Amino acid sequence: MVDVRSQWSVVGDFVPTHANSLKDGRASGTLMEFPADPIACMQRLFREQGDYATLHGDGQKLSFVFCAEGNHQVLSDPVNFHSRFFALRGGRNSPQRRLSSGLLSMNGEEHRRNRRLVMDAFSKRAVPLYASTIVNLTEELLSKWEPGQTVDINHEMTEFMLRVTSSILFGVDNPEMAYRIGRMTDQWVRMNHEAGIGAMISSPETAERYNELLGFAAELDAEIAAMIDLRRHKKTSSHDALSMLLAAHDGEGSITDEQLIGHTALLFAASHLTTAHTFAWTIFLLSQHPRIMTDLHHELETLEGAAPLGAALDRLDLTERVIKESMRCLPASAYSQRFSTCQQKLGNLELCTGETVIFSQFMTHHRSDLYVDPYAFQPERWKTISPSPYAYLPFGAGPRMCIGAALGMLILKTVMPMLLSRFKFQLQPYAEISGRVISTMLGPITPVPMTIEAQDGKFESVPVRGNIGELVDLAGYVSNQSQAA
Numbered sequence: 001m002v003d004v005r006s007q008w009s010v011v012g013d014f015v016p017t018h019a020n021s022l023k024d025g026r027a028s029g030t031l032m033e034f035p036a037d038p039i040a041c042m043q044r045l046f047r048e049q050g051d052y053a054t055l056h057g058d059g060q061k062l063s064f065v066f067c068a069e070g071n072h073q074v075l076s077d078p079v080n081f082h083s084r085f086f087a088l089r090g091g092r093n094s095p096q097r098r099l100s101s102g103l104l105s106m107n108g109e110e111h112r113r114n115r116r117l118v119m120d121a122f123s124k125r126a127v128p129l130y131a132s133t134i135v136n137l138t139e140e141l142l143s144k145w146e147p148g149q150t151v152d153i154n155h156e157m158t159e160f161m162l163r164v165t166s167s168i169l170f171g172v173d174n175p176e177m178a179y180r181i182g183r184m185t186d187q188w189v190r191m192n193h194e195a196g197i198g199a200m201i202s203s204p205e206t207a208e209r210y211n212e213l214l215g216f217a218a219e220l221d222a223e224i225a226a227m228i229d230l231r232r233h234k235k236t237s238s239h240d241a242l243s244m245l246l247a248a249h250d251g252e253g254s255i256t257d258e259q260l261i262g263h264t265a266l267l268f269a270a271s272h273l274t275t276a277h278t279f280a281w282t283i284f285l286l287s288q289h290p291r292i293m294t295d296l297h298h299e300l301e302t303l304e305g306a307a308p309l310g311a312a313l314d315r316l317d318l319t320e321r322v323i324k325e326s327m328r329c330l331p332a333s334a335y336s337q338r339f340s341t342c343q344q345k346l347g348n349l350e351l352c353t354g355e356t357v358i359f360s361q362f363m364t365h366h367r368s369d370l371y372v373d374p375y376a377f378q379p380e381r382w383k384t385i386s387p388s389p390y391a392y393l394p395f396g397a398g399p400r401m402c403i404g405a406a407l408g409m410l411i412l413k414t415v416m417p418m419l420l421s422r423f424k425f426q427l428q429p430y431a432e433i434s435g436r437v438i439s440t441m442l443g444p445i446t447p448v449p450m451t452i453e454a455q456d457g458k459f460e461s462v463p464v465r466g467n468i469g470e471l472v473d474l475a476g477y478v479s480n481q482s483q484a485a
């Protein structure tokens with residue numbers, strides 16, 4: 001039997017969701033503090049150790065960098081710092097190995113070559129081709145909502161992004177198959193996460209979960225292979241990313257079907273929830289900042305037509321600042337990791353070969369020497385600041401920076417104005433809003449209940465509960481202490 005524990009890593013895709021999963025006495029050691037609550041753990045380490053920190057436990061060590069200089073050293077050097085996002089890789093030639101073989105598992109020349117090939121589908125030339133798909137799907141979403149209806153906006157945007165991501169990646173001519181693959185990819189990501197948690201604990205369920213993951217990987221692998229086959233034999237041209245990946249080639253040839261499966265799974269996993277959470281956080285933050293929402297409403301009133309397209313997008317200055325600030329305050333990708341390929345110095349740390357280093361968007365974005373009043377949501381700060389790529393990095397930085405950044409921004413900048421022009425999103429008073437990092441992503445773990453009303457340009461914040469008040473400063477926040485009182 002495979003010893004899953006030997007394949008487990010405390011970071012990357014395998015971060016326990018609930019502190020309780022670590023409190024049953026079977027897992028021990030201070031290293032577990034990190035997956036139990038990554039943000040609280042990093043905040044403590046920063047307070048106690050400063051820009052560079054280490055966490056020890058179970059004979060292992062995790063290193064952390066919290067400053068722009070450290071981010072620069074780690075992220076700009078792909079030779080001495082490698083990426084290894086997926087920890088449970090499965091056997092050689094197995095479906096699990098193929099699915100987990102996207103860009104984030106590649107290094108060196110293999111990464112450079114594949115990134116060049118995949119980039120074509122997300123280049124400045126290719127991205128605008130997806131605009132009409134984005135607009136059509138947004139109109140579909142708007143036509144579904146009725147004034148007076150209360151929705152969980154995180155759930156709505158997750159479902160919406162499932163459609164957008166599936167359509168952009170796989171085309172619109174076979175939506176059912178595309179959504180099925182999308183949903184299965186989400187489930188596969190979740191199962192990786194859960195099998196990773198299980199791998200910390202020695203129990204019969206550990207092996208069972210791992211086997212379930214491998215079985216599910218085989219199904220997803222077959223579905224994606226069938227989609228690739230369909231695309232390859234399609235007669236008409238199509239503006240979907242998979243068709244572009246199939247056509248991509250260089251002097252060494254094209255992307256193999258095996259590589260395509262890994263790229264497809266990673267592209268879906270990397271784009272879906274990150275963008276959905278960014279939507280949910282931005283709509284939430286706006287609902288709690290009526291003055292900013294009023295200014296934004298005035299900007300959106302200048303829009304001609306239902307959707308901002310082409311040059312109109314560039315005129316939406318405040319919209320852009322709002323999105324940037326939302327991704328600074330509540331970055332959907334809260335941290336990521338590299339491992340050191342040699343013995344080296346990182347700030348005051350001595351790294352060994354193979355040692356894991358965590359860098360964190362959340363921590364860097366909340367440094368008071370980089371951002372005045374870092375926990376406040378202040379889009380206007382972007383009029384006067386221009387941080388370095390290693391001080392503001394919602395999409396990462398360096399040679400592995402997100403290849404979907406331009407597409408992600410196009411989606412956010414096109415859809416936000418369409419939603420906010422048509423409807424007002426009113427948070428339910430005293431709703432509990434809590435966020436947590438799951439599998440490196442910071443998203444809401446409670447529903448975000450919004451009542452959708454016809455847009456009347458009148459905005460008001462409401463009292464809110466939950467741990468959100470620890471992640472961002474909110475005027476109407478009702479802390480746990482005042483609740484108890």
Ligand code: HEM
Pocket residue numbers: 083103104115122266267270271274275278332333336337393394395396397399400401402403404405407408
């Ligand atoms: C708001 C939306 C998004 C956020 C916040 C985001 C964030 C990130 C971050 C932080 C990284 C770097 C990870 C690291 O250095 O370890 C990354 C990489 C990546 N992202 Fe995104 N992403 C978003 C949207 C997308 C979209 C729309 C796509 C694709 C269509 C995408 C595809 C990728 C891929 C393939 C990589 C790996 C690049 C490489 O290793 O060379 N992402 N993303």
